[in-house]
Amino acid sequence: MYKTMVSFFIAAGVIFLTSSFYQKYDLPKSIERGKDVYTTYCMNCHMVDGNGTPDVYPPLAKSDYLKKPVKLQILAVLNGQDGEVIVNGKKYNVLMPAQNYLTDEQVADALNYARNSWGNKNALAITPAQVKSLRK
Ligand code: HEC
Numbered sequence: 001m002y003k004t005m006v007s008f009f010i011a012a013g014v015i016f017l018t019s020s021f022y023q024k025y026d027l028p029k030s031i032e033r034g035k036d037v038y039t040t041y042c043m044n045c046h047m048v049d050g051n052g053t054p055d056v057y058p059p060l061a062k063s064d065y066l067k068k069p070v071k072l073q074i075l076a077v078l079n080g081q082d083g084e085v086i087v088n089g090k091k092y093n094v095l096m097p098a099q100n101y102l103t104d105e106q107v108a109d110a111l112n113y114a115r116n117s118w119g120n121k122n123a124l125a126i127t128p129a130q131v132k133s134l135r136k
Helices: 001-024 026-041 070-079 104-114 129-132
Strands: 085-087 089-092
Touching: 026 104, 070 104, 070 129, 104 129
Parallel strands: none
Antiparallel strands: 085 089
């Protein structure tokens, strides 16, 4: 009985470890792809240095918004952002159009790039599956 239980736990452990290994998301690759997505779809407004434009386009560089729950960040990109938003203590109220024509992977990549550029650092990756689950 004891032996059966031990081998059961060992088997469960092996399955758990291998499955989490295969599910590990490649953040550096995502950031690399995200640079292109950002340059094409986000840079017009948020600028090459991520600093935006004073009083019009909020910064992504050192943005406290990127420290909010990732769900809010994903929704900002998918649905756009309307109404007043406060970023680093400054008010912005300009419409950001929905970027929902991007694929789940492109949304995740653009955010992972922004979350890891211009002094931002986030070891936690946003995955395409998370984006997919928030799409309307
Ligand atoms: C047409 C201009 C425009 C484009 C293109 C655009 N944004 Fe925005 N973005 C804005 C504006 C304006 C706001 C603030 C909206 C408000 O005032 O409510 C904003 C807000 C945000 C925010 C939340 C606030 C902050 O500064 O952290 C994030 C995150 C964001 N954008 C990411 C992106 C990403 C990623 C892309 C590309 C996939 C993108 N944006 C493309 C204009 C734009």
